[in-house]
Amino acid sequence: MANRMKATILDVAQRAGVSKSTVSLVLQGSPLVRPETASRVRAAIEEVGYVYNRGAANLRKAHSNVVGMIINDLTNPFFAELAVDIERVFQSAGLVSFLANTAENPVRQEEVVKSFMEQGVSGLIVSPAHGTRPDAFERIRGSGLPVLFVMRRLPGSRVPVVAPDNHQGAFVGTRHLIGKGHRRIAFLGGFPDMVVYHQRVGGYKAALAAAGIEVDDALIVEADTNRKGGMGALETALARDPQISAALCFNDAVAFGAMIRLRKRGLEPGQDFAIVGFDDVAEAQHYVPALTSVAVDTAGLGERAAHMMLNMIRGGTTHAEDHIGAVNLMVRASCGPELSKGRAA
The missing domain is CATH 1.10.260.40 (lambda repressor-like DNA-binding domains)
Structure with a gap:
């Protein structure tokens, strides 16, 4: 013995x-x-x-006051801001949050989940990494541990989600470019296996259709959702059609990358080419030129996600109603003046 x-x-x-x-x-x-x-x-x-x-x-498990936060890309300032807003609520409620960055790697994500489970966390708030299996979190949720998605949902998943109105945001961003006189408008960034990609591309297409502009799928360029991805996507779009005069970007990080690449081509964002981002991170208003972006209520979404998780933990449930937050367009210099009729043709 x-x-x-x-x-x-x-x-x-x-x-x-x-x-x-x-x-x-x-x-x-x-x-x-x-x-x-x-x-x-x-x-x-x-x-x-x-x-x-x-x-x-x-x-030990019964007295856990720890919640795990698993974020897909903390180098993106939007997700860093979101994590801070979530953590602020947990701190006020006396909970401790463990934060992990998966860098869009589903294998790393699985390792982090296992580690958090081993630590006996009371719940998980997750922004799923690109490539996450649709059923990746169903078994965890089935075991009784509360799981909540933020910003991203997985196809067919029943995990509750807190996210902005992606379709409407892309619609108003594209409509703004059309109102400036642009007709050859690209969509840059994201991948078809992401639900949010389809929502934003759907809004982009709907705005074009509402204006009587034929959708050209060649102008929808898949790319990583970071600055490097934006740089490459801008190059690809212009290679496919040099007459493109504007772009709606998957997020602000992609937009920043696209503007960097424009300058390397001798084009000035806001003057020679119009750019709209998505998220409206703090850097957007200070960038040169200041970035027009679909504003997401980061603080509001973060607070809502934290309170939903607290309610699930206290109620001993894995169920909650999805929350889709409102968006609005912050118009700045990156779209410039109205396009001349000669270029709009």
């Missing part, structure tokens, strides 16, 4: 060839671990004689 009590979770992990976090998840009965891996861990537990103090573990 003495030898059995000396066995540790590390002994089990080494015998099974897995991490300590994976062993902890198996001991907790977590649905995150693949059945074959769980069987290997249970066999290792028997072999090394490890004894799990379930009572102590349950006591």
Whole structure:
């Protein structure tokens, strides 16, 4: 018996060839671990004689005041601002938030989720990484742990979400460019396997159709949702059609990248080419030229997400109503004056 009590979770992990976090998840009965891996861990537990103090573990879990925040890209200032607004509410409520950046890597995201589960978090707020499986969080939610998506939803997922009105935002941004006289308008950034991409592209197409402008799919350019992606997308769009005079961008980061590339081509944003972003991060109004952007109520969305999670935790439920926040267009210099009739033709 003495030898059995000396066995540790590390002994089990080494015998099974897995991490300590994976062993902890198996001991907790977590649905995150693949059945074959769980069987290997249970066999290792028997072999090394490890004894799990379930009572102590349950006591720790019952008093957890920790919420995990998993963000897809903290280098994007919008998500950094959102995380701060969420954390502010948790701090006031006496909860501690663990924050992780997945850098749009679903493998890293899975590792972070496992680690947070091993720490016994009371809930997860997630902005899913690009490439996340549609069912990635269904088993977690099915285990009774509250999960809430922010900004992004997954196709077919039942996880509640807090997000802006992406379709309407793209519609008003595109309509503004059309009102400036532009007819060859590109959409830059994002990928078709993202729900938000379809929502924003849908708004872009709807605005074109409402103005009687034929949609040209060649002007919709897929790209990473960061500055580098914006630079490449702008090049691709102009290579496909040099007559493009404006672009609606997936987000402000893409817009900043597009403006950098315009200058490298000898074109001045706001004078030679009009740009509209999406999110209206703090940098947008200070950029040169100041960026016209679809404004998202970052603070409002962050506060709503935090309060929804608090209500789910306190109510012992995984269910909540989706919240879609209003948007509005902040008009600045990046769209310039009205396009001349000669260029608009």
